[in-house]
Amino acid sequence: MRRDDKIILAHGSGGKLTRSLVSETFLKKFTHPALAELDDAARVRIGSDRICFTTDSYVVKPLFFPGGDIGTLAVYGTVNDLAVMGAEPLYISCGFIVEEGLELSLLDRIADSMAEACRIANVSIVTGDTKVVESGSADQLFINTTGVGLLPKGREFGIERIVPGNRVIVSGTIGDHAIAVLAAREDLGLKLDDLTTDCAPVNGLVRKVIDRFDGVKFMRDPTRGGLATVLCEIAESGRFSVHIWDEEIPVHREVKGICEILGFDPLYLANEGKVVMIVDGKIADEVCDVLRSDPLGVNAAVIGEIRADNPGDVVLHTVIGGSRLIKMLAGDQLPRIC
Amino acid sequence: MKYVEEYRQKELVLGLADEIAAKLDRPVTLMEVCGTHTMAIHRHGMLDVLPRQLKLLSGPGCPVCVTPTSFIDAAIDLSRGGDVTIATFGDLVRVPGSASSLERRKAEGADVVTVYSPLDALSLAQQHPYRQTVFLGIGFETTAPTIAVSVREASKRAVRNFSVLAGNKLVPPALRALLQSKDVKIDGFICPGHVSTIIGARVYEPVVTEFSVPCVVAGFEPADILAAVLMLVEMVVSGKPQVRNAYPRAVTRDGNRAALACMNEVFRIEDSSWRGLGTIPSSGLGLAHAYREFDARERFGLVMRDKHDTSGCRCGDVLRGAIEPGKCPLFAEQCTPEHPVGPCMVSSEGTCAAHYKYKRR
Amino acid sequence: MCLAVPMKVIKREGDRGIVELEGVTREVALHFVDAHVGDYVLIHAGFAIQKLDEESALETLDLFREMVAHDQEDDARESP
Numbered sequence: 144m145r146r147d148d149k150i151i152l153a154h155g156s157g158g159k160l161t162r163s164l165v166s167e168t169f170l171k172k173f174t175h176p177a178l179a180e181l182d183d184a185a186r187v188r189i190g191s192d193r194i195c196f197t198t199d200s201y202v203v204k205p206l207f208f209p210g211g212d213i214g215t216l217a218v219y220g221t222v223n224d225l226a227v228m229g230a231e232p233l234y235i236s237c238g239f240i241v242e243e244g245l246e247l248s249l250l251d252r253i254a255d256s257m258a259e260a261c262r263i264a265n266v267s268i269v270t271g272d273t274k275v276v277e278s279g280s281a282d283q284l285f286i287n288t289t290g291v292g293l294l295p296k297g298r299e300f301g302i303e304r305i306v307p308g309n310r311v312i313v314s315g316t317i318g319d320h321a322i323a324v325l326a327a328r329e330d331l332g333l334k335l336d337d338l339t340t341d342c343a344p345v346n347g348l349v350r351k352v353i354d355r356f357d358g359v360k361f362m363r364d365p366t367r368g369g370l371a372t373v374l375c376e377i378a379e380s381g382r383f384s385v386h387i388w389d390e391e392i393p394v395h396r397e398v399k400g401i402c403e404i405l406g407f408d409p410l411y412l413a414n415e416g417k418v419v420m421i422v423d424g425k426i427a428d429e430v431c432d433v434l435r436s437d438p439l440g441v442n443a444a445v446i447g448e449i450r451a452d453n454p455g456d457v458v459l460h461t462v463i464g465g466s467r468l469i470k471m472l473a474g475d476q477l478p479r480i481c
Numbered sequence: 482m483k484y485v486e487e488y489r490q491k492e493l494v495l496g497l498a499d500e501i502a503a504k505l506d507r508p509v510t511l512m513e514v515c516g517t518h519t520m521a522i523h524r525h526g527m528l529d530v531l532p533r534q535l536k537l538l539s540g541p542g543c544p545v546c547v548t549p550t551s552f553i554d555a556a557i558d559l560s561r562g563g564d565v566t567i568a569t570f571g572d573l574v575r576v577p578g579s580a581s582s583l584e585r586r587k588a589e590g591a592d593v594v595t596v597y598s599p600l601d602a603l604s605l606a607q608q609h610p611y612r613q614t615v616f617l618g619i620g621f622e623t624t625a626p627t628i629a630v631s632v633r634e635a636s637k638r639a640v641r642n643f644s645v646l647a648g649n650k651l652v653p654p655a656l657r658a659l660l661q662s663k664d665v666k667i668d669g670f671i672c673p674g675h676v677s678t679i680i681g682a683r684v685y686e687p688v689v690t691e692f693s694v695p696c697v698v699a700g701f702e703p704a705d706i707l708a709a710v711l712m713l714v715e716m717v718v719s720g721k722p723q724v725r726n727a728y729p730r731a732v733t734r735d736g737n738r739a740a741l742a743c744m745n746e747v748f749r750i751e752d753s754s755w756r757g758l759g760t761i762p763s764s765g766l767g768l769a770h771a772y773r774e775f776d777a778r779e780r781f782g783l784v785m786r787d788k789h790d791t792s793g794c795r796c797g798d799v800l801r802g803a804i805e806p807g808k809c810p811l812f813a814e815q816c817t818p819e820h821p822v823g824p825c826m827v828s829s830e831g832t833c834a835a836h837y838k839y840k841r842r
Numbered sequence: 843m844c845l846a847v848p849m850k851v852i853k854r855e856g857d858r859g860i861v862e863l864e865g866v867t868r869e870v871a872l873h874f875v876d877a878h879v880g881d882y883v884l885i886h887a888g889f890a891i892q893k894l895d896e897e898s899a900l901e902t903l904d905l906f907r908e909m910v911a912h913d914q915e916d917d918a919r920e921s922p
Contacts, residue, residue, distance in 0.1 A: 151588040159819050326866075331597050332888070336865035400864030403485075404885070405597065406845045463494045463703050465526020470838050473819035474584075477571025478597045480620050480845055480887055481516045481544055482896050484848035484882055487903055496910035517844055570887075598888025600871060623844035627889040630873055675844035678884065678892040708906045730899035731884055731892050740874040740891065 153474025157368030160473055183224040183363060186294060193294040195230035197221060201286040208327040210339025213286055214253035216415060218260035219344045221290035226346035227362040227418060229298030229353055237271040238287040243278045264344035302380050304360040310427035311387060311447040312420045314440045317370050318398040318412035338397040343416030348439045352430055358423025365419050371410035373419050374457045375471045384456040387447030405478040488702030497707035498530040504714050510536040510666055511713055512802060515673035516543035521701045523835050538802035539832040541655050541758060542673055544619040545572045546800060546824045546831050549754045551785035552648050553578035556617055559781060560591035568602035569617040571595045576827045599631035606643035615777050618645045623675045625649040625766055626740035629747035632775050646777040647767045650753055652676050653684050654764035660692045664803045669713035672698045674728045681736030682726040695722035698732050747772050754787055756824060757797025796823035799832050806833040846886035848894055851877050861885055
């Protein structure tokens with residue numbers, strides 16, 4: 144495959160180009176085994192403790208959107224990457240890259256959001272950094288975070304644990320965050336009714352499940368690239384296929400509406416307060432019940448299963464009884480006429 | 482009546498599929514002219530419920546697939562102007578020109594903006610009076626009236642920094658060209674539902690009288706498409722071709738006169754180059770004389786000439802239905818969704834992209 | 843070749859209006875349709891390209907259902 148010689152926006156979408164960029168440019172040079180696993184957070188050992196360790200950068204535009212802002216995203220996104228590894232999120236670092244000219248009042252509001260988010264998620268920002276760059280060098284504000292959590296003994300979640308017969312659960316409606324942010328961009332002229340971002344810390348929700356059940360195999364928060372990308376990534380392991388049913392997938396009506404208007408597929412849209420869980424088939428319905436008892440999991444649903452045939456495939460079964468293969472996208476979806 | 486869910490009812494859809502299987506007594510090849518029909522068919526996995534003896538070809542109704550390289554190259558050239566904003570529907574952003582794409586140009590610093598409506602491009606022009614906003618006019622008769630209104634508004638509001646690079650095309654001449662070529666065998670057409678809301682179902686009557694090929698105007702939900710297929714199969718089997726309108730909730734015989742009037746006021750019919758099909762006479766739209774001040778070709782002195790494509794790309798044959806995507810030497814090798822060579826792979830509903838994404842086992 | 847979506851007119855003022863689908867609203871151009879509040883229109887690229895006819899819609903559904911049922915009757919009659 145020929146190498147691209149320039150970075151394009153699609154390299155940041157979380158899909159195929161992002162993955163090839165990471166493997167060609169970074170993984171070849173940064174060779175620690177913990178990195179090679181490419182989980183949401185790295186699992187490393189310090190002394191007798193296992194630590195989970197993650198980093199993320201937040202570049203969302205606009206800075207403020209229905210239900211949240213870049214600060215809330217930064218805290219919850221970091222907490223969630225740790226939570227889905229089974230770790231207890233504890234400490235966060237926070238680096239701000241601020242564009243010259245940004246209103247101080249905006250930064251104040253964002254810092255307030257972050258403090259509140261930390262309180263809700265029960266984590267602390269313990270170190271940070273601030274840089275100011277010239278006007279035009281950073282689109283208002285970028286935030287980089289690192290999160291650290293403790294991984295208790297016995298918490299082993301990973302793609303390698305998934306086997307045929309397992310079932311696929313999603314903790315709620317998909318695409319809410321991406322659409323809330325999109326609608327906040329006034330240039331599309333689309334107005335929402337009550338949809339907001341789903342941005343939330345899922346550590347509480349996850350704890351409820353993994354404290355109670357032994358049969359959880361794998362978890363991930365489906366951020367950029369959406370549910371489809373997570374399922375494609377796990378199917379790539381090549382030992383099984385993933386089957387999901389269209390009519391089981393929970394989608395907020397406004398997300399459905401906007402997707403019809405713009406020609407988008409909700410499967411590829413980002414979420415910031417959801418978890419995908421692959422669990423032992425026998426416990427799936429009970430896990431769903433537990434999720435639904437939590438305000439963040441009211442729309443949880445079993446949406447599919449893991450099968451042994453055609454390993455590597457992600458298959459969507461449609462409402463009329465047909466099926467289609469789900470692949471990773473090469474870039475973000477764009478409003479289209481056809 | 483919400484006009485969508487009712488036409489997705491599983492029982493109805495499967496009932497229609499069963500009927501098609503029952504009625505089909507020979508191999509039949511149908512062409513869905515419209516790219517959005519191809520999308521709908523694949524989105525719902527419709528091929529899984531249809532008998533294998535029924536072959537569905539994807540036609541040239543994909544604005545991105547048939548846009549010639551010269552058009553994209555012209556847009557790319559324009560994007561190099563420091564005071565130029567290129568406003569476009571998302572469909573065109575990843576289409577490769579002869580050496581680059583609008584997506585790449587954006588990476589290089591060009592001002593390329595995706596819009597949902599041509600009126601949004603006009604607003605953009607009004608918001609930035611010191612920049613030239615060029616809107617890329619693609620699509621068929623469904624989209625042309627919307628662009629026509631935008632040009633008319635630009636004229637009324639005297640938005641002098643707005644212009645359109647005209648690239649809209651017309652469906653009936655393409656159908657005719659297809660039927661006149663020798664290497665295509667089409668037993669019936671699933672006609673584009675939304676284009677037909679504008680041009681009316683009557684335009685397909687000459688196709689039936691001249692070529693004896695049945696035409697059914699179809700909507701986009703699963704029941705709509707399957708009912709249209711059933712009607713076509715029945716006509717093939719009975720040997721009595723007709724035009725049937727299976728989308729009367731949106732399509733009339735005469736079309737939308739207000740939209741047609743607007744189109745005829747702002748545009749004039751020209752010969753047009755279709756990627757893969759060559760030049761088809763009187764098949765495209767350019768700006769009418771009265772609106773030439775908004776013609777980007779005139780404003781920027783553009784000449785669009787197509788060079789002979791030597792890359793080995795066989796998009797043209799795929800569009801004509803002459804070969805399957807798999808038969809193109811570049812398919813899934815040099816030509817993939819993330820590194821597309823021809824537009825058939827770029828468009829999310831282009832035949833090659835659909836095959837790549839949704840291929841049946 | 844055209845993504846167009848049925849949406850309900852909830853406001854009209856001259857050639858402009860507001861339409862709604864699943865709670866989402868947008869301002870659109872209504873130049874081409876004689877549609878009023880309560881009507882459904884097909885929206886493409888920010889324009890209503892046609893008013894949807896409810897009677898036709900219901901008739902079409904009936905027709906489709908008949909195409910299935912009628913033939914099922916034929917099948918029943920043909921069975922030994």
